[in-house]
Amino acid sequence: MPDPDVVVVGAGFAGAVMAERIAAVRGLRVLVIDRRDHIAGNAFDARDQHGVLIHRYGPHIFHTNAAKVSDYLSRFTEWRAYEHRVLADVGGRLVPMPINRTTLNALYGLSLRSSDEVQAFFDARAERRERLENSEDAVVAKVGRELYETLFRGYTRKQWGLDPSELHAQVCARIPVRTNDDDRYFGDAFQCMPADGYTALFERLLDHPLIEVRTGVEFADLRERYDHLVWTGPIDEYYDRRFGALPYRSLRFETETRATPSGELLQPVAVINHPSEDVPYTRVTEYRHLTGQVHGASTLHYEYPSAEGDPYYPVPRPENRALYQRYAALAAREKGVTFVGRLARYQYLNMDQVVAQALAAFTAVFGAERSRAVHA
Structure with missing residues (x-):
C-alpha cells in the first residue's frame, strides 16, 4: 500500500469508526495500527481453549439511546436481544443491582x-x-x-x-436507584449484543479496500508519511508524559471453566457483584449469558482491579482532570492530529458514547460530504 493519507493509532471503537468513515466517506487511504496483536480494543472477543466465546478484557454490554449510533453499527452486525442483569452477593444472599x-x-425482610x-x-x-x-x-x-x-x-x-x-x-x-421492580442494569431503549461477537463487528468495520490494518505495531516504529493522525491512545503518552502520567485503572482476570454437559448455565445472571472488601475480586462474569452460546462448558472471569497494566478507566478526580487539561491545551494547538476516545480525551465513556464521539469528530474534522476523488 502507498503511504496513507491518514494514520489511526488504536483499533478499538474510536479508531475503527474513524477509519471506516474516513475511507468510506472521504475516499482517503487509512492505515490503522495497534500495539496489541488483535483489533477491537478492549471489546475483543474470541473462543478460549475450551471453545467458549469470552470477552478477553471483561464484559462488554452494548446499550444506547442514540439511534444514530445503533443505526450506524447495524450496518456491520446483526444483533441478539439481551437485557443485562446484575446481582450483588450480600452475605451469601443475591439481590438485584441497581437497587x-x-x-x-x-435485604430487610420488607413487603414494599x-x-x-x-x-x-x-x-x-x-x-x-x-x-x-x-x-x-x-x-x-x-x-x-x-x-x-x-x-x-x-x-x-x-x-x-x-x-x-x-x-x-x-x-x-452513574448507577440508578429504582423504586419499582425493574431489575435490568440499563434502561436504554436499545439493548443488544452483536450476534457474531464484537471482533466480527470490527472485522466488518475495517473491511474496506482503502483501509490497511497492522497489529503488533508501535506508533514510534511507524515509518510511513501521512497527512493526518488520529490518536486514540492515552493523551499523556502522545506527549511523552511531559507533565506527568495521568492515572488509569486497569484489570486482571482469573479464569475458571467448568463442564456443563447439558448446556446449563452456572450463574443465574451474567454478572454477580461482590461488594464486600473481604472478597478480593469485584465481580464474576459468565460469558455464555452474554453471547447466547450453547456449549458443554462455561467460562467464568473473576475480576481484580489493579493500578498496573493496560489502561482501562481514567480515574475521575479533580486533580487528574486538571492534569488532563494541561495536555488538552497542547492538543488544541496541534495541526493535523485528532484526539478521540476514552483514553485520548480522558473520559469515562460507554461504548456507544465512544462511537458517537468518533462520528462527531469525523464530521468536525473531515466533513460529511463524499469526496469526488477516490484513490485507486
Missing part, C-alpha cells in the same frame, strides 16, 4: 409494594447534601448510609483503589 424494590424487600413506599424508605434514610462533592455524597443523599456501606463503599474501594469520598460524584451517580 430496586426487590433489593430492599430481600409501591413506588411511593420505596421512595418513602429512601427519604427516611437519605442524608441531605447541599452539594454533591464526591461519590459518597451522591449515594448517601439518595439512599442513606446503610445501603451505601452495604452495596457501594467496598465495591468502589476495590474498583478504584480509593474511597468513594475521594472520587468525583459521577462515578456512583
Whole structure:
C-alpha cells in the first residue's frame, strides 16, 4: 500500500469508526495500527481453549439511546436481544443491582409494594447534601448510609483503589436507584449484543479496500508519511508524559471453566457483584449469558482491579482532570492530529458514547460530504 493519507493509532471503537468513515466517506487511504496483536480494543472477543466465546478484557454490554449510533453499527452486525442483569452477593444472599424494590424487600425482610413506599424508605434514610462533592455524597443523599456501606463503599474501594469520598460524584451517580421492580442494569431503549461477537463487528468495520490494518505495531516504529493522525491512545503518552502520567485503572482476570454437559448455565445472571472488601475480586462474569452460546462448558472471569497494566478507566478526580487539561491545551494547538476516545480525551465513556464521539469528530474534522476523488 502507498503511504496513507491518514494514520489511526488504536483499533478499538474510536479508531475503527474513524477509519471506516474516513475511507468510506472521504475516499482517503487509512492505515490503522495497534500495539496489541488483535483489533477491537478492549471489546475483543474470541473462543478460549475450551471453545467458549469470552470477552478477553471483561464484559462488554452494548446499550444506547442514540439511534444514530445503533443505526450506524447495524450496518456491520446483526444483533441478539439481551437485557443485562446484575446481582450483588450480600452475605451469601443475591439481590438485584441497581437497587430496586426487590433489593430492599430481600435485604430487610420488607413487603414494599409501591413506588411511593420505596421512595418513602429512601427519604427516611437519605442524608441531605447541599452539594454533591464526591461519590459518597451522591449515594448517601439518595439512599442513606446503610445501603451505601452495604452495596457501594467496598465495591468502589476495590474498583478504584480509593474511597468513594475521594472520587468525583459521577462515578456512583452513574448507577440508578429504582423504586419499582425493574431489575435490568440499563434502561436504554436499545439493548443488544452483536450476534457474531464484537471482533466480527470490527472485522466488518475495517473491511474496506482503502483501509490497511497492522497489529503488533508501535506508533514510534511507524515509518510511513501521512497527512493526518488520529490518536486514540492515552493523551499523556502522545506527549511523552511531559507533565506527568495521568492515572488509569486497569484489570486482571482469573479464569475458571467448568463442564456443563447439558448446556446449563452456572450463574443465574451474567454478572454477580461482590461488594464486600473481604472478597478480593469485584465481580464474576459468565460469558455464555452474554453471547447466547450453547456449549458443554462455561467460562467464568473473576475480576481484580489493579493500578498496573493496560489502561482501562481514567480515574475521575479533580486533580487528574486538571492534569488532563494541561495536555488538552497542547492538543488544541496541534495541526493535523485528532484526539478521540476514552483514553485520548480522558473520559469515562460507554461504548456507544465512544462511537458517537468518533462520528462527531469525523464530521468536525473531515466533513460529511463524499469526496469526488477516490484513490485507486
